[in-house]
Amino acid sequence: MSDAYLEERHHQLRAQVRAFAELKVAPRVADMEHTGAVETELATAIAQQGWIGVTIDRAYGGMGAGHLAKTIIIEELSRISGAMGTVAQASQLGVAKIIHFGSERQKRIWLPKIASGSCLPTIAVTEPEAGSHVLGMQMTARRDGRHYVLNGCKIHIGNSHIGDIHGVIARTSEGSQGLTAFLVEADRPGLTLPPPRRTLGLHGFSFGELHFTDCRIPVGNRLGREGEGLDVAYSSSVLYGRPNLAAVALGIHQAILEQTTAFASERVRYGKQLHHLPNIKIKIGQIQSRVMTARLVAYHAAHLLDSVGKDQASPDCGSQLESTLPNTGAGCDAELMNAKLINVELVLDSVRTAMEIHAAAGLMDDIPIGRYLRDAHHIFAPAGTSDIQLLRLAEAALGQSKGQWSQRLSAALSPRPGPAPPL
Template sequence: MAMDYFTDERHESLRAEVREFAEKEVRPHVARMETDRQVEFELSRAIARRGWIGVTIPREYGGLGLGHLAKTVIVEELSRVSGAMGAVAQASQLGVAKVLHFGSAAQRHKWLPRFASGESLPTIAVTEPESGGHVLGMAGTARREGDEYVLDGRKWFVGNSHIGDVHGVVFRTGPGSRGLSAFLVESDRPGFRTGTLGSQSGLHGFSFGEIVFENCRIPAANRLGRESQGLDVAYSSSTLYGRLNLAAVALGIHVAIVEDTVRFAESRMLYGKPLSHLSNIALKLGEMQSRLMTAKLAAYHASHLLDHGKACDAELMNAKLINTEYTLDSARNAMEIHAARGLQAEFHIERYLRDATHLYPPAGTSDVQRLRLGQVAAGTYGKQWSVELSGLAGWAWSELAQREAQAEADAERSMRATLLSIPLAG
């Protein structure tokens, strides 16, 4: 279900590359990942080594420079085979965002090439056990001592918690909303350790656990942006990257749900005909297909706007809302069509449902998205992060813009050549 009016040959070539990798390198391990429920270190590193974590990183830093739509395609195709591996890719992108948008020149030159090559996996860590989604309620502290900061606290529900090499963390440096600051913390720093993995019901193979800071000292040069800019780091990463990334994971799972359910309905015989020929089943399949088309349109449209520096906070929220809700709805329809077989692991439906459920809370539940969209409708929504950071983000997709301009110029030259070749009537 390619959307040619959004994607070009580079996107579709990338899609084919990721799909081949997912089918050959990931799918053979999915059953084991479900059984073992262990962090999948090797596959995660293999994904990073393909350079896909650097898809939004400019070429001058060793990245692909292809932008957010290409990122959506990568995460979608990985998630079609394994939601867990799609989650690995999307969580790393959150770690990229903080350095792209708030890193100093020195931090960008140090870390972006490492992210792009897969040498280092980044994370972002904001949520704390006691405060949950209430960012301003965080209690972890970072106190300045000379040329160092000393960090103390715990972060929970950290994507890639146990495989990350450098963690972007937000801690309290003072009171109130301007009392939060962001830092880069390498995983080999004394005073840093990983905590519990948690007991998630889905996305097995993905680490979504705890990291702990106990008198952890880091150089002051590891601070991201200005002191007191931590809230901006947290909110912008969630808005610009988190919502769209999770939409892409949901989209890939949704594609798999529809593909597997259609395959089952065509092969399962009932009353002497394929299940798909029964009108009530055909109606459910049609509804699932309609949801998938709408969800894909929402995700691709938001990606396209973000790549072109347009105001699109609302579209990013809607992409997350539509994709998570519609994927869960289609998973329930798939369960109805499969009946008891949907509970059996070999049919995958129960895995899709469990994995999709894990996408509901991060970056704001559906009600959070609805609340923000209500503010957009009423004209009371606050800072537009897609506008605020459009200048900073511009060079991340400059190659894409240059390629589009070149394509337009080539098309215009071709049209002129064609017109000149047409004999004049005389």
């Protein structure tokens, strides 16, 4: 049923990404696991394929292929390496902030560079005292003439040590309207990065801290208006972060299924292949069912995200958020939240099932099931834990949602190929 959402271009894209992942990424996985070092060469190679620009309009040099295509790219990379799939998904959050809130000048400067692979964007929201509680943010941005001066710390930033342009949310005043978004180049004086720490999983992925000490940036680096930072953070998380992480989980899930079926076919017990044991066959059936369900939910959500903006006339909504966008079509915020919830919970269930099938063999480094277990746990917290998704889904059921980002920013969501305007 999930294939019902796919066109021939999606199948061709999957074959292209799978070939790249198996040829270029797979040989580097063992080294990434052994050293834990940030893998910059593969990240650059992925970006140079143009895949970070999959949702960028062709007018800015992007693929203009939409969110379902993005899901397939992230899934196929994650099937071979959760770390490299996460490189692609984390950069997409950086893309989102510019697409939806960037000025025309900012789009023309940065989107072609991102689309060509010469620039990796990030988004920097989380702080030591403010994870999902975005309003607890303490980092400050003080206006000083034609500049802002940034002070504070961001943590758990995807692609922190390989990013070229950071989308930073900082506090310009008190309250919910006191957050503002900025573009901060990685080489700005006053921005420093402590050495990356080794993590439980996703070895090769950069997941570090950004420290700002009197970091001056021009006013032209502000994204949108003062006070729109909360909108930038929330919309990027809902429209990109949640479906992207669902795609990472889905790729890991598919790898778990393939590894486990191969193991059960190769391992012999009581004179027969392991999968002949009824309890093993049932467990494999559980994993297969979960993968099918997870893929259907992820593809459905991405398809809706591509579809919700197709009736919009203008491809550029900029930061005109409150009053200028018509609300045509149904939003799909709940489906995006559910995609992350279902994919994360099911992959965690399946990796435990797979560990039970592998038994002691699953504890050995030469079998990747332990890597899948560690990588899967990294997908749980970003863009909201499962409890956060359930709270938001409950609000949707109770009619308590505060609007839908997929409607408010729909004009720039659907695939929109077209000729490039003069720069």
